[in-house]
Amino acid sequence: MNPGVNEFSSAIGAAISMIVTLDPGLVEIVLLSLRISLSAVIIASIVALPLGALIALQPFPGRRGVVVLLNALMGLPPVVVGLMVYLLLSRAGPLGPMGLLFTPTAMIIAQSIIVFPIIAALSRQTIADLHEEYDEHLRSIGCTPMQSVLTLLRDGRYRLLTGIMAGFGRAIAEVGAVLIVGGNILHSTRVMTTTIALETSKGNLALALGLGLILVVLALSVNGTALVISDAAQRRYG
Amino acid sequence: MANGAHPAEKREYPELATANDHPLLPLVARQLRFDINGCQIIRNISFWIGSSGRTVILGPNGAGKTVLLRLCHGLIHPTDGELRWGDLSVAEARAQQAMVPQRPVLLRRSVAGNVQHVLGVKRVPRKQRQDLVAAALEQAGLTSLASRPARTLSGGQQQRLAIARACVLRPAVLLLDEPTTNLDPGAVREVEEMIRAVGAAGTKILMTTHDIAQARRLASDVMFLNDRRLLEHASAAEFFSSPKDEVAARFLDGELLD
Numbered sequence: 001m002n003p004g005v006n007e008f009s010s011a012i013g014a015a016i017s018m019i020v021t022l023d024p025g026l027v028e029i030v031l032l033s034l035r036i037s038l039s040a041v042i043i044a045s046i047v048a049l050p051l052g053a054l055i056a057l058q059p060f061p062g063r064r065g066v067v068v069l070l071n072a073l074m075g076l077p078p079v080v081v082g083l084m085v086y087l088l089l090s091r092a093g094p095l096g097p098m099g100l101l102f103t104p105t106a107m108i109i110a111q112s113i114i115v116f117p118i119i120a121a122l123s124r125q126t127i128a129d130l131h132e133e134y135d136e137h138l139r140s141i142g143c144t145p146m147q148s149v150l151t152l153l154r155d156g157r158y159r160l161l162t163g164i165m166a167g168f169g170r171a172i173a174e175v176g177a178v179l180i181v182g183g184n185i186l187h188s189t190r191v192m193t194t195t196i197a198l199e200t201s202k203g204n205l206a207l208a209l210g211l212g213l214i215l216v217v218l219a220l221s222v223n224g225t226a227l228v229i230s231d232a233a234q235r236r237y238g
Numbered sequence: 239m240a241n242g243a244h245p246a247e248k249r250e251y252p253e254l255a256t257a258n259d260h261p262l263l264p265l266v267a268r269q270l271r272f273d274i275n276g277c278q279i280i281r282n283i284s285f286w287i288g289s290s291g292r293t294v295i296l297g298p299n300g301a302g303k304t305v306l307l308r309l310c311h312g313l314i315h316p317t318d319g320e321l322r323w324g325d326l327s328v329a330e331a332r333a334q335q336a337m338v339p340q341r342p343v344l345l346r347r348s349v350a351g352n353v354q355h356v357l358g359v360k361r362v363p364r365k366q367r368q369d370l371v372a373a374a375l376e377q378a379g380l381t382s383l384a385s386r387p388a389r390t391l392s393g394g395q396q397q398r399l400a401i402a403r404a405c406v407l408r409p410a411v412l413l414l415d416e417p418t419t420n421l422d423p424g425a426v427r428e429v430e431e432m433i434r435a436v437g438a439a440g441t442k443i444l445m446t447t448h449d450i451a452q453a454r455r456l457a458s459d460v461m462f463l464n465d466r467r468l469l470e471h472a473s474a475a476e477f478f479s480s481p482k483d484e485v486a487a488r489f490l491d492g493e494l495l496d
Contacts, residue, residue: 147358
């Protein structure tokens with residue numbers, strides 16, 4: 001056997017044993033990743049869900065343009081978002097005095113921006129589709145605008161949830177933005193993706209592989225759960 | 239003023255002019271027109287419906303039946319002409335009406351949840367809701383399916399749920415658009431029985447159909463629509479025994495109208 005393969009297989013073994021024994025260094029990184037991405041998704045959702053519903057239900061001049069823009073922003077490159085947030089937060093930037101650069105807060109800000117258009121666009125689509133279907137019935141029974149919105153949000157809740165989960169999947173797997181505004185500082189801003197990106201080149205293969213495994217499992221299970229939820233909702237409510 | 243205001247319409251259909259104390263009658267349409275993109279969908283229709291029985295709008299597909307019904311419910315607004323329910327405008331009258339479209343929209347909720355939703359929207363006190371839901375499902379024969387997702391019901395069951403949901407608060411008028419299209423004979427019978435029961439309980443029925451046999455079974459008066467015009471409005475007995483309009487006579491003979 002050649003030495004490269006040998007090194008690789010021993011790294012896998014070390015990675016698995018780190019996961020099984022809950023290596024403190026690895027656990028710290030995983031928890032920070034989850035904290036940052038979950039915070040970003042929650043913050044983005046609080047603004048994006050009502051905004052998506054508003055765009056879906058309230059006609060205004062230029063609405064089509066906003067919808068196109070929102071859909072296009074779903075493909076926003078994280079590296080560019082990282083750069084923008086970096087410029088905002090860097091010492092010479094407008095928000096420089098707050099001293100947020102290279103903190104988890106900066107990473108949450110960056111990921112919120114990345115995730116926001118995804119959740120807003122998907123929730124707009126969900127509410128718009130449902131509204132088209134329900135509108136006549138809701139008008140016929142005399143719903144107030146508020147009652148209509150509540151009905152649509154309630155009946156669209158499973159599809160809205162899958163939109164939120166799509167946002168989380170994107171945030172947890174993103175590396176460009178958190179690397180630029182976080183800086184991969186040990187015990188402070190080191191998350192799964194940045195560790196994999198930087199530790200591999202330093203030869204710390206076991207940690208990178210272990211985190212990679214966890215990341216894959218997380219991404220798969222988030223997507224799988226989203227699928228199961230929408231599938232179950234489809235079967236249950238049609 | 240409701241009954242005395244339109245002598246012309248009244249003279250036209252004297253046998254239908256039975257006065258009653260129904261809050262939304264007579265339904266009066268004068269020179270009603272509806273265009274979409276310059277294309278006439280309804281051409282200058284006038285009528286006067288005074289009886290509280292079952293009025294059936296009969297005619298082939300594309301005659302304008304659905305549009306007329308939607309105009310009456312105020313979901314769309316006439317390009318020209320006037321429509322009034324008793325002393326009320328169409329918009330004011332809607333609160334006392336319910337409509338079941340050809341393909342009813344059932345919410346992504348349980349059977350009972352669909353009825354509860356209407357009660358919530360109409361701000362019925364919570365403690366009364368349960369009894370009303372139970373009564374509505376009983377009427378529709380869906381009591382045993384109360385917790386089933388509404389959209390998993392069969393076509394006939396969905397239609398019965400839609401009618402029960404529409405009637406849960408005893409509307410003054412129930413508008414039905416082709417209520418039994420695509421249903422098998424057994425389901426048609428069940429839906430028609432429900433419509434009869436709702437009408438017998440005092441709700442004015444205004445429904446469309448292209449099915450002559452159904453019109454015979456249900457109508458107390460018939461409005462015959464063809465090619466965007468109202469060609470005849472008469473009591474069922476008169477319409478089916480001796481239609482005055484030549485096109486209506488051909489339609490009743492089973493001819494395919496062009």
